[in-house]
Amino acid sequence: MAQWWKKYAESREIKSFPFYQRNINIYATQENGNVLTRASFVDPGHNIQLELKVNLSNKEILEAKAEMIHVPYKICNKTLAEVSRIIGLRIEHGITQKLTDIIGGASGCAHLCELVISTVKCVAPLTIGSEFRAFDWKEVANLPEEEIIQLMKPFLKNTCLAFKE
Numbered sequence: 001m002a003q004w005w006k007k008y009a010e011s012r013e014i015k016s017f018p019f020y021q022r023n024i025n026i027y028a029t030q031e032n033g034n035v036l037t038r039a040s041f042v043d044p045g046h047n048i049q050l051e052l053k054v055n056l057s058n059k060e061i062l063e064a065k066a067e068m069i070h071v072p073y074k075i076c077n078k079t080l081a082e083v084s085r086i087i088g089l090r091i092e093h094g095i096t097q098k099l100t101d102i103i104g105g106a107s108g109c110a111h112l113c114e115l116v117i118s119t120v121k122c123v124a125p126l127t128i129g130s131e132f133r134a135f136d137w138k139e140v141a142n143l144p145e146e147e148i149i150q151l152m153k154p155f156l157k158n159t160c161l162a163f164k165e
Helices: 002-011 073-087 095-103 110-134 145-156
Strands: 023-031 034-043 044-054 061-070
Touching: 023 110, 034 110, 044 110, 061 073, 061 110, 073 095, 073 110, 095 110
Parallel strands: none
Antiparallel strands: 023 034, 034 044, 044 061
C-alpha cells in the first residue's frame, strides 16, 4: 500500500484501504471550429491514451488516434487498428452502440472502448453548444428551472430524466 494513502487514511481514521484505482481523464480544447481531446485510461494494468478531433458544427469525428503505453498483453495492441474505423462517425443517437460494435467485443478491447465512449460522451454536449448561441444566457439563467428545461429539451431530448419526453 502506498505510504501517502496510509498516512492520509490514518489522519482521517479511514478503516479500509483501496486495493485498486482506475482513472479516466479527458481534456478538451477548441480550435478552428473543432473540439480536440486528449484522454487517458489508467489503472494498475493499463495506460491507454486517446486523441479525438470532432467538428463542432456537424458532429463528425475527423481524427482518432490511440496508443497503449502499458497493457497486460502484447496482443492488446492489435485492437488499436480499430480506432481509425470511427473516423467519419457522427456524434448522434446510436453512437455508443456503433462504438461498441467497432472497438469492443471479442475482437476489441473493453478498456479502449470505455475510453472512446467516455470521450465521445464528454464531447457531445460541447457539439450542441453551437446550437445554443442564439440564446441570451444571462436571461436564460434567470428563468425558473422548468422553463429552462423546456427551452433545452429539443436539444437534449431523452438524455436524462430532466429532458425525458
